[in-house]
Amino acid sequence: MNFFKKVLVILLLVASISVNFSESMDDGKYIYHNFTETDAEEIGVDENTTDYEKNETIQTFSDSDNDIYVTGCFLPTKEELMSMSEQITVVEGVSESANLSNNTYLDLSKDPCFPTVGDQGKIGSCASWAILYYANSYLQAKIHNYDLKGNDSLKCFNPMWAYNKINDGKNEGSGLIGNLNLISRLGSATYETMPPTNNYTIWGNEEAWLEAPQYRITGYEVSSTNNTDVMKSWLNEGSVIIIAMHGEDIYTFDNNSILSDFDQSHNVSNHAQAVIGYDDSISEDNETGAFKVMNSWGANWSPNGDGSYYMTYKAMANLNYTTCYRITGAVYNDSDSHPELFGVLRFDPENKGTKDQNITLGIGNESNISGFVDIYEGINHNGGNGSMPDFIAIDLTDWKSEFENSLNNTGKGYYFVNFSNGTETSIISEFGIIKYSSYPDVEEINTLNSYNCNKSVVFKFYSKTAPEIVNSSVTVTDNEVVVSIHAEDVEDDLWGVKVYFDGLNEYYSLNGTNNTFNSSFDKSMFSYGKHYAIFEAFDGSGNINKSEMVTFEILAPVTSSRSTASHYSSDLSEGIDSGTIKRAVSNSNIVYGNSIDQGYAEDLRENVHNGNNYELSRDSIIVGGPESNGFADKYDSDFEISITNDYPGENKGLIQVKNIEVRDGNIIKTYRVIYIAGSDRFGTYAALAYFKTLDELPEGPLMIEWTENGPVVVE
Known part of the structure; x- marks a missing residue:
């Protein structure tokens, strides 16, 4: 039995002791009790009954204008409800001591913080519209003072953020509990980071995943639609209420926009709606008083012209499914609070795995788990067997203090990920912890390479301690420069070693086994003379430890060249006096284009390319x-000044020096390239002739002009 199952068994044993016993409590405002198995029996549906069949959930209607209207709400099952029992409160009624409002009318949709009517189109996402777009958008807009009807309209939450993660990858609807549970763990992404879409499989990009946790909800309460006082009190407190009813009842009702109990069919509830107000004065079919309900079929559907209608108190009380829900609050409930600790994953693009995997991220190690987020706990549906996104992020701020205490006391903060039961394996290319200031500012991230994570648990830690390089060496052979490093592995968190040559920015990742890293480099990539290497060990937390400088020397072959010095190429041409320029020419391949340039090139050395x-x-x-x-032509643009027929101009040439990086597999190599060229042949010859007279290589472009007195520098 793995540790997740052990934890779950313990929780279930504890829960089973009290699950059937819950006394009513009175907080001066409401009478309530903790959720019980009896509640689950009353509220939840049986998956084996027609109340839960998907062909009853999705209904499509079309009017004379060929407008399409779709439902798509799953009612919660008993199993779903019981798995979340400890997080649900049942509100039985209003306390006798409650100070109830005397309001006879309320309409939350008049508030600038309430979004304009939405349209789910042909997508069975009504539950996501009611919960994310209406209820959570309004809740968060009140906190952040967003004008959702005006300049902040893109701050409304995209229903597809949740719908696409709990629809099994199909357009067949989603559940009330699934949507509520999901946004309590992942939050909600706005239209700013996840623009409107009819694609019911995408999960959102990195920007959306990093934004969404800011808008997590604390949880939800349930009550009965026959408890009018509770519903009106919730509305007076600014809560949007979520209900489910039979969609066809509002497709066919009278043009006066009022649905009475006499009018409704009392058939299976399959369409989620948002209750946003009430009016005690409305009367229909001898039924007095009505709730205002916002639909998600667009404005044109409604006789009111704003996407809403009224349902009498009696009709509400006698719905086929009489349970209603409200979000209890926001995790980050003021404009200054925000998530502070994320677990993040990136997937290998070629091995993302499927969205039907169970996904858990948490804080702690195998012997001491502080807490975790199981995305699909208590949700009967997942994202289907399509490919995982490139990136996901989970808010772990609830256990930030445990993580930081471990980090401060031991130098390490532990975290983990668990994937299981996926159709296809995922390969994680990066796995780490982000310290999150406020979206979109990210302070730091540490990453982990290539972990096969399907049906496994991966534990890692964020460390303050860098690996230590014990010894390092460089050996020069006839054809190679061989490097060897031995590093101390800090609790298996040594990830690799890099080598930097001669203080340049290029680096080379070394191949390693256990704690020893070795590699060899072509000797020809180094010029003759003394060089040095610095080795850098790094771990998954971004810590690095550099070695002392290791020096080595590349000796030039001893020849009887025409040069009086014995350390230069034997085919070096006459006329170069400076040792620096001789070494530069000796250590370089001379590359020409046409026959004229070939003659110029051979004026440097005999062997040219x-x-x-x-x-x-x-x-x-x-x-x-x-x-x-x-x-x-290939490298001209890499230099500060490009050579054309018009520039640097007639009889003018340039001398330029540039270090150019070339990738060879996993190794980045840097070569010095000297560029001698002009707008015409006289310009090229002028630059080359002057190059031979230099004492040192120029630090910047040097323009030369051919005159009757020979090559002259153009100031």
């Missing part, structure tokens, strides 16, 4: 511009 098929694999000198030299 045609640039049209040349690949950068060592330090190189380009002779000639991009018009005739394919190699020059």
Whole structure:
């Protein structure tokens, strides 16, 4: 039995002791009790009855204008309700000592914080519209003072954020409990980060996942639609109420926008709605008083022209499904509060796995679990067998203090992820902890590479301690530079080692087994002379530890070259006096384009290379511009100044030096490229002739002009 099952069994044993016994309590406002098995029997439906069949859930209507209206609400099952019993409060009635409002009329939709009517179109997402778009949008807008009818309309929540995660990947509806549970764990994404869409399978991008937790809800309460006083009191407190009714009843009712008990069919409830107000003066079929209800079929459907209608108190009390719901509050209930700790995952694009996996992220290690979020706990449906998104983020702020206490006391804060029961395996490319200031500001992230996570539990930790490099060495052989590093593995959190040569920005990731890392590099990538390497060990928390500098030397072959010095290439041409320039030419391939440039190139050294098929694999000198030299054309834009027929101009050329990076598999190599070229052949020759007279390589572009007195620098 794995640890998740053990935890669940313990919780169920504890819950079973009290699940059937719950005394009524009075807080001065409401009389209520904790959810019991008896409540589940009364409120929940049986999956084996027609009340739960999907063909009863999705209904489609079409009017004379060919407008399409769709339902799509699953009623909660007994099993769903019992799995969440400890988080549900049942409101029985209003307390005798409650100070009830004397209002006879209320309409929340008049508030600028209430969104305009929405339209679910052909998607069976009515429950998501009622809960996310109406109820949670209004709740959060009141907290943040959003004008949802005006400039802040994109702050409304996209119903598809929740619907797409609990519809089994099909357009067949979603459940009330599923939507409520999901946004209590994941929050809600606005239209700003998840624009309107009819795609019922997408889960939202990274921006949406990072925004949504800001808008988590604390939970929900239930009551009965026959308790008019409770419903009116909830509305007076600013709560939107969620109900389910039979969709066809409002498709066919009279044009006066009032549904009476006499008018309704009392058939199976399959359409979720938002109750947003009441009016004691409304009367229909000898039934006095009515609730205002907002539908999600757009404004044109409603005889009122605003997407709403009225349902008499009696009709509400006698719905086929008489349970109503309200969100109890927001986790971050003022404009200054926000999530502070996230668990984040990125998936390998080629191995994302499927959305039907159970997904759990939490804080703690195998012997001490502080807490976790199980996305699909108490939800009978998931995202189906489509591919997981690129990125997900889960708010773990509830256990931030435990995480930080562990980090402060031991130097490590532990966290974990659990995937199970997926159709296809997921490969995690990154797994870590984010410290979250306020969306979209992220302070830090640590990541983990390539973990096969299907049907497994992956534990990691955020550490303050960096791995230590015990020893390192560099050995020069005839053809290679061989590096070797031994690092101390800090509780299996050593991820890799990088090597930096000569203080440049390039680095090379080394191949390792256990704590030893080795690699070899082509000797030709180094110029003759002294060099140094610095090694850097890193872990999954972003900690690094660098070694001391390790020096090594590349010796030039001893030859009897025409140069008096013995450390230069034997084919070096005459006329170069500076040792720096001699070494630069000796250590470089000379690359030309046409026959004229070839002659110029051979004025540097005898062995030269045609640039049209040349690949950068060592330090190189380009002779000639991009018009005739394919190699020059490839890298011309990398230099500060591009060479054209018009620039630098007639009889003018440029000398430029640039370090260019080339990726070779997992290794990034850097080569020095000297670019000698002009707008015409005289310009190229001027630049090359002047190059041979230099003492040092120029730090910036050097423009040379050919004159009757030879090459001259253009100031």
